[in-house]
Amino acid sequence: MSMNPTPYKPAKRTRGDILHEQMVLRGEIVENKEPVSHKKFIIISSIIMALLIAVVVVSFVRVDAVESAALQGLELPKDAAYASIYMVGKVAGIVIGAGYLFFALIHVLAPKRRKPNRSFWGDLGIYLMLAIVAVAMAFPLVFSIASSLKPLDELFRFPPKVFPQHVTLDNFSDLFVTLSQSYVPFSRYLVNTVFITFVGTFGHLFIASMAAFVLAKYDFPGGKTFFSIVVTALMFSGYVTGIPNYVIMSKLKMIDTYWAVILPAFAAPIGLFLMKQFMEGLPDALIEAAHLDGASEMRIFWSIVMPNVKPAWLTIIIFSVQSLWNTNAATVIYSESKKTLVYALQQIQAGGVARAGQAAAVTVIVMLVPITIFVLSQSNILETMASSGLKD
């Protein structure tokens, strides 16, 4: 066999590389994988590009023919062949185009040195699949944003188009007109939601962090049992407790107050769980040193532990804001003046055809808040989730 131990210069040699090279030199491993050359990449990408161009050209030629026929007053040929070629062209164009772009970007931007155990075709397949699924996942969200920018007549045109022909913000301004005419002023709903979200989130953060601190850092009788009960609560949280909670709230005379939403949110098990798992990663020495210096537990918690778990509390804030922002709370709050923003917006969405444009605008407003918060804080969230595992 041809001995070709170093076909390209690795950027940084790891222990594994060195061992591997030694084994190749000793003949213990038969090196049969060639590193991917740019030639191969260029060939494959040109084939994909050619396919894409062909499909798009064919579809457009057909469309042109049909449209000119229509202009001359001829009847539109409604044969399936035309329609299917047209549609296949559109869909394939989008999919292949996105996949190709994705793949090309990876190859240009990824480090030159390829990882071991990664076949070229495997990478290609995975990148293409990722691109296709990402397009499919993003489509409904893109479609809702596009719909909110369409004038009413375009929302009901046949055949419907994904992107608006005449972009307009009328739906948003109409929405504000509708909201300003509502029985309760719009600002009231906003204040309600902001109050519930703010109080619920910070109360939850404080209460859950205190509990998480002692559960993570002190070994006291009952602590482990308590935590395992909280983990079990993760398994049924949600609607199971809805009915009895209503009864409990009515006994506590809290129906139709903000507290019916806020108090259960204080005790959300997911916050305690994530916080405790993250705090376990803090070195014990930090706390012991503070003890030796004579700091009280509250002081340790407040000025040593909390500043060191910033990613975790950001994550808790975000999870809590997401769930509270999206509550419509209609089952426990009856007075119109205490209803939440999402509830008011859902009423507009239910307004039928006449309000279809405003409904699309509502969807966009409701969805942009949590997504924006997530985008801004995703690195902290991911850092926290790294310790989210359930240990045996």
Add this chain to the structure above:
Amino acid sequence: MKSLAANYITMKRERLHYDWEKAKRMKMCYLFLLPYALLFFTFFILPIASSIYFSFTNYNILEPPKFIGLQNYINLVLQDEVFLTAVRNTLVIAVITGPVGYILSFLFAWFINELPRWLRTLAVVVFYAPSIAGNAFYIFSIIFRGDVYGYLNSILVELALIDAPKLWLLDPNLMMPVIIIVILWMSMGTGFLSFVAGLQGVDRSMYEAGYVDGIRNRWQELYYITLPSMKPMLLFGAVMSITSAFNVCDVPRALAGYPSTDYAARTIVTHLFDYGFSRFEMGYASAIATVLFLLMILCNKAIQSMLRKVGT
């Protein structure tokens, strides 16, 4: 034998005494735990207990609960056909969206793991966004709208695959597939994030060691190295996806209507809402809640014990 038993009792008593002394020394721990424990007890433990209690009674909030034994459960199984539909639908949704959503979450977390950082971030946002986008699934009521202006209908009519628009959200036979697709779209939630973060944390030197030891492709790497070191995240993700797979409520309500045609899209949770908050038959609703609670806990325990065997 007697001395053994006596020994055991003294041991227990000593243990209890030791714990008590320790607890007294660590009073402040309980102080820290107290606010959370109180709230948790009131809004999570007490509801479960009272829901089990109410399920044996006839209770409508206004009158005091009347004990009626197993009557609620008997009615559920023998008289309430809608409940059986609800159970069937919930199980169908849970059995399909639970495992598929879980596996997809893991696969895509694994696929994007080796992308450059900025691209990975973008991919995480794209995959995770549907699950936090509030009621963005509302857009599916336009995509699947029953008239010809619906996006899917217009495509299919244009393709001449169907000659008349289909009532995706009103036809009892078509509702469930549509709902399942929408739920799958939203299924990359907290578990997905946990997988992404966990995969980033797998020790790189393990892969190098594995390479030297003769691992030759990505699937072997996945099976022998990645999956065993991801076990805690896999367990957490399973809890998250089982819980959300059973808690299906908003999507069928928003898309198929409430109530849906022939109750074809009814789930246990919408049934619960119907009896609890529309008819205020709290006793009956509690029986439904108890059934749901047991289903979720049993399913979770079974899956947990299955997943603990991964890679061992």
